[in-house]
Amino acid sequence: MSSAATDSAPIAGESMISAQQVCKNFGALQVLKGISLEVSRGEVMCLIGPSGSGKSTFLRCINHLEQVNAGRLYVDGELVGYREKGGRLYELHPREAARQRRDIGMVFQHFNLFPHRTALENVIEAPTQVKKIRKAEAVTRAEELLDRVGLADKAGSYPAQLSGGQQQRVAIARALAMDPKLMLFDEPTSALDPELVGEVLGVMRELAASGMTMVVVTHEMGFAREVADQLVFMDGGVVVESGEPRGLLSDPQHERTKAFLSRIL
Ligand code: ADP
Ligand code: MG
Secondary structure, eight states, X not given: OOHHHHHSOOOOTTEEEEEEEEEEEETTEEEEEEXXXXXXXXXXXXXXXXXXXXXXXXXXXXXXXXXXXXXXXXXXXXXXXXXXXXXXXXXXXXXXXXXXXXXXXXXXXXXXXXXXXXXHHHHHHHHHHTSOOOHHHHHHHHHHHHHHTTOGGGTTOOGGGSOHHHHHHHHHHHHHTTOOSEEEEESTTTTSOHHHHHHHHHHHHHHHHTTOEEEEEOSOHHHHHHHOSEEEEEETTEEEEEEOHHHHHHSOOSHHHHHHXXXXX
């Protein structure tokens, strides 16, 4: 273990994510105003809330695509983007920050596949380029992953030859190819035609059942109700309410949660 890790204050061993008063602003705009939450290993957390409430920004902080301005954000016991020594924070070396990010898979609303690469080539890209895994080995693993998301027969297809649902399943396989310990989904079905939503949610459901720790920003309340262990409602950069999904959906405690749910349910 590196000295950086031992210098960092250890935190509760069970948490995959521990956010403690996380704040993020863009200039004068305060987007996250003290987010505190915990996601245990193997847990699925669904994050809901109106547009502009800071959901994507929070996911991006977890993945260190954004740097938090205040508070503490830990992933798997490590402070994201910083190390702590003698009560002070020091920014991580970019190489260390990249190592942290490598262990976190992210799936976006717009699949962001490489258009000039086949499904298989998309999936092997990061393992071969970033992890330096031998191509033959990466191909075998990619074929397994494409099979797992139901696309064994599409390995040679280019993104433009695939439906949105198929492209999103390739994007999930691509993220899994890096063997992440945590998967982040930012509205993964929002750009899909309604009839294609189910196939993507099905893959996510299986992934959850396999024990993957997941944070899912979604408007799919059926998925949240059935799959999430924890449902978090964010509004205006704060967690308004969180809890077990069935309870929260059937009996929301706060006016803002009620208003939001009445708009989308
Ligand atoms: P959500 O995902 O809940 O819709 P976002 O996290 O995308 O919300 O955005 C929250 C707020 O932060 C919005 O007002 C958005 O305009 C602002 N924002 C997000 N990213 C940036 C950025 N890079 N620079 C400036 N403002 C941003
Ligand atoms: Mg968003």
